[in-house]
Amino acid sequence: MDSRLLSGAVEMLMLEVISHGPTYGYEITQTVESRSQGYFELKEGSLYPALHRLEEQKLVKSSWQEVDGRRRKYYELTTAGRKALAVKKTEWNAFASGIQGVLGGGDSASLMPVI
Amino acid sequence: MDSRLLSGAVEMLMLEVISHGPTYGYEITQTVESRSQGYFELKEGSLYPALHRLEEQKLVKSSWQEVDGRRRKYYELTTAGRKALAVKKTEWNAFASGIQGVLGGGDSASLMPVI
DNA sequence: GCCGATGCCTAGTCTATCTATGCTTAAAAC
DNA sequence: GTTTTAAGCATAGATAGACTAGGCATCGGC
Numbered sequence: 573m574d575s576r577l578l579s580g581a582v583e584m585l586m587l588e589v590i591s592h593g594p595t596y597g598y599e600i601t602q603t604v605e606s607r608s609q610g611y612f613e614l615k616e617g618s619l620y621p622a623l624h625r626l627e628e629q630k631l632v633k634s635s636w637q638e639v640d641g642r643r644r645k646y647y648e649l650t651t652a653g654r655k656a657l658a659v660k661k662t663e664w665n666a667f668a669s670g671i672q673g674v675l676g677g678g679d680s681a682s683l684m685p686v687i
Numbered sequence: 688m689d690s691r692l693l694s695g696a697v698e699m700l701m702l703e704v705i706s707h708g709p710t711y712g713y714e715i716t717q718t719v720e721s722r723s724q725g726y727f728e729l730k731e732g733s734l735y736p737a738l739h740r741l742e743e744q745k746l747v748k749s750s751w752q753e754v755d756g757r758r759r760k761y762y763e764l765t766t767a768g769r770k771a772l773a774v775k776k777t778e779w780n781a782f783a784s785g786i787q788g789v790l791g792g793g794d795s796a797s798l799m800p801v802i
Numbered sequence: 803g804c805c806g807a808t809g810c811c812t813a814g815t816c817t818a819t820c821t822a823t824g825c826t827t828a829a830a831a832c
Numbered sequence: 833g834t835t836t837t838a839a840g841c842a843t844a845g846a847t848a849g850a851c852t853a854g855g856c857a858t859c860g861g862c
Contacts, residue, residue, distance in 0.1 A: 576695025576818070577782045579849065585789050598809050608785035618850045620811060625849090641858055642809060661790065667692045668783060670723035674700050675776065691849075694818065713840055732820050735842060740818090756827060757840060 578612065582622055584660040585612070587649065590632060591657055596644040597623060623647060631656050693727065697737055699775040700727070702764065705747060706772055711759040712738060738762060746771050 589595060589603045600623075601614045626632045631653035634645050649657070704710060704718045715738075716729040741747045746768035749760050764772070 576850085577778070579694040579818090580691025581786060582850080585786070588790055596809080597811095598807095604789055608788045611781055611785035612789070615851060616809095616811080617852065621849080624811095640808095643857090644809070663692070664786065664790075666726055670726035671696060671700070671779065673723045674719055674727070675703055675779075691819085694849090697819080711840080712842095713838095730820060731840095731842080732822085732844095733818075736818080739842090755839095758826085759840070 581664065582614070582618060583626060584657065584664060585614075586619070586622060586626065587631065587653060587657040587660065590647050591649050591654065594646045594648040596646050598644075600647075626653070629656075696779070697729070697733060698741060699772065699779060700729075701734070701737060701741065702746065702768060702772040702775065705762050706764050706769065709761045709763040711761050713759075715762075741768070744771075 585604055586600060589600050589607075595603070597616075597619055601616070601619055604612050604614045623632070623634075627634055627647075629652075630650055632647045633650055634647050637644050637646055700719055701715055704715050704722075710718070712731075712734055716731075716734055719727050719729045738747070738749075742749055742762075744767075745765055747762045748765055749762050752759050752761055
């Protein structure tokens with residue numbers, strides 16, 4: 573995983589995963605890894621600080637739960653979080669468009685936005 | 688422009704622009720801006736340090752020239768630079784695939800790689 | 803009993819973008 | 833004729849976030 577490229581996309585990916593239903597840190601790393609075909613390895617040193625940032629911004633809320641003797645901190649999106657995810661997806665599309673525009677010689681019409 | 692998203696893509700964009708023929712700092716910012724439909728505003732504080740990094744890595748080479756009483760430092764790709772650009776494009780495609788995989792529910796087949 | 807997988811957390815390092823600033827010359831505005 | 837704007841290069845310092853490396857605890861397999 574290229575850490576510089578990933579910069580800024582981490583929160584979007586996390587919000588996206590959480591948007592599918594309550595989940596917890598460790599599971600988020602696994603989901604991101606499997607859904608990116610193993611390309612993204614979300615490290616704990618990136619994940620947990622990011623989760624705390626998101627919670628501080630009220631984009632997610634958390635609750636502790638105990639399953640099989642292991643404590644998990646489940647996260648789910650707030651309404652603001654859902655909006656923020658939509659905004660970040662839009663930003664991602666604009667960003668990808670920009671890259672395509674430069675790489676593809678200015679032809680930024682040939683794009684597949686993520687809806 | 689989202690500075691965090693842009694992180695890591697700057698050098699690829701710069702190499703791409705330079706790959707079309709010798710160019711100089713100021714022109715690179717203009718080209719990137721116009722080809723991304725104004726989305727990317729490559730600031731001088733990012734551009735010049737990046738150019739110097741690329742030169743130090745021998746990916747570009749430079750030469751001063753005077754045009755209309757203005758001095759310009761022209762950059763062009765080295766052979767290593769051309770290879771590096773190809774690598775960075777491949778990385779970009781993998782990265783974009785990874786994002787699509789997570790956003791699109793694991794369906795990372797529906798992608799348009801930049802060749 | 804030990805080790806790997808599961809599970810959470812944080813201090814410190816590193817890197818790269820940006821802000822702000824400092825220079826110069828040419829053209830345009832006033 | 834002077835000031836502003838565009839063209840042109842450069843760097844110091846601030847900032848932010850991913851990662852390394854560590855700590856701690858439980859559970860299951862060998």
